[in-house]
Amino acid sequence: MRKEKDTNVLAEKLVGLVKESGLDAALPPAALETQLRMLASPWFRFFLDYDPLPNLKTVRCPVLALYGQKDLQVSPKANLPLLQKAFHDSLNPQVETRELPELNHLFQHGYTGTPAEYAAIEETFSPEALTLIVDWVKGHSSSK
DSSP states (O other), X not given: OOSOOOHHHHHHHHHHHHHHXXXXXXXXXXXXXXXXXXXXXXXXXXXXXXXXXXXXXXXXXXXXXXXXXXXXXSOHXXXXXXXXXXXXXXXXXXEEEEEETTBOTTSOBOSSOOGGGGXXXXXXXXXXXXXXXXXXXXXXXXXX
């Protein structure tokens, strides 16, 4: 993806990879086309190469960073230690990071964490995560 400059050629290559892997059978054609367009977009290409750590090291305001344990899109195992180190290096004392058990990328109680199950889960947002966020905001607001 990084080497191919022509978006149309990249889209064709992605279609080939998806068909080769058998993933094309898992999504309706319209959803697959939408995903492939997103993957070939300039935004996604930027997203692949963007390293947020240098910017995170400059953050001086209070931060609450949450990860769902079952998040398969932004793995807490791979990303949480990097985030914690960036904030530790920044010497920002107002940072709290948490990994929330059983929650997926959308902070729903998930079974597997795969994006395919998001729509099938009745819960829109974990009450525990919402309470944690509300309590954190209240604890960091200037109108205590």
